[in-house]
Amino acid sequence: MGKAPISCMIRESGRPISGCRMASALDISTKPESVGRGVQAIEVGGKLLAAMVAAGAPAMLRDIALAAGLTPAQAHAYLRSFRTIGLVEQDGDTGRYALGPFALQLGMTRLKSFDPLRMAGQVAITLSGELGLMVAILVWGTYGPTVVQVQEGTDQLHVNVRAGTVFTLSGTASGAVFAAFMKGRAAAEMLAAELQEGSRTQKIGPPAAPEDVAQTIRAVREQGYATTEGRPVPGVNAISAPVFDSTGQIQLALTLIGPAAALPLEAGNPFVLRLMEATRQLSQHLGWAGEVLPERSPLKRKTA
Structure with missing residues (x-):
């Protein structure tokens, strides 16, 4: 037999079959079936942004890099580019990084367009x-x-x-x-x-x-x-x-x-x-x- 489908909440006496992994409720509604070939650098940069979101507060370079699975040198190169476009900002006194004004604009646009x-x-x-x-x-x-x-x-x-x-x-x-x-x-x-x-x-x-x-x-x-x-x-x-x-x-x-x-x-x-x-x-x-x-x-x- 082939591999069980992700969405396998099959009813048997009103209960799901054991051993099935439950699919995300948003898998169907928000994720395309195939994203095709992407740009790896953007995906890596996305990990850094995700790490900053998870931190929930300004963070040091080493901590952001560790959470994203990168070396500090790699992370620094990405963060420097993000600073250029306003996605990230750095506190001149503490050296900590936080999401910048462009990140806020992106978030607000997303909220306004979401039903x-x-x-x-x-x-x-x-x-x-x-x-x-x-x-x-x-x-x-x-x-x-x-x-x-x-x-x-x-x-x-x-x-x-x-x-x-x-x-x-x-x-x-x-x-x-x-x-x-x-x-x-x-x-x-x-x-x-x-x-x-x-x-x-x-x-x-x-x-x-x-x-x-x-x-x-x-x-x-x-x-x-x-x-x-x-x-x-x-x-x-x-x-x-x-x-x-x-x-x-x-x-x-x-x-x-x-x-x-x-x-x-x-x-x-x-x-x-x-x-x-x-x-x-x-x-x-x-x-x-x-x-x-x-x-x-x-x-x-x-x-x-």
């Missing part, structure tokens, strides 16, 4: 095809977490999820993500009103008991995603994770929905890892360079 919902839609299609699950995209709307796109899975689910559907903050996995990570007062105020309204709500997902909400939000912040088991629909599970912009504000939630037998919820399972990989890459495309840390919201940007 997060379009790319998230492509990722939803990819995830649904690989995992065989329903994938929903939600944004913050006038009445709370609102579905803007649904990609159906292979299983026929009797759930009321379509574009325009509004979820509760405390009774759904998608809502819990917004409750945990959204900046400002809007989510907190809506959550308070939702808990007061209780079972009279017209949204999807009966609100949780007030005494359980704080614990749920803490757990979501600690692990970086939210889950619901058999709620609000018995026998149906959900896993939801946030996508952040360059400021650390949540822009959307990406949610897997499927039968309990096909969508396990235990930490570290392939479905959780796949979803977190997809949302992390989407966040990176939006300019976010942070990570989820325990007990912190908004998230803390990496500094090293």
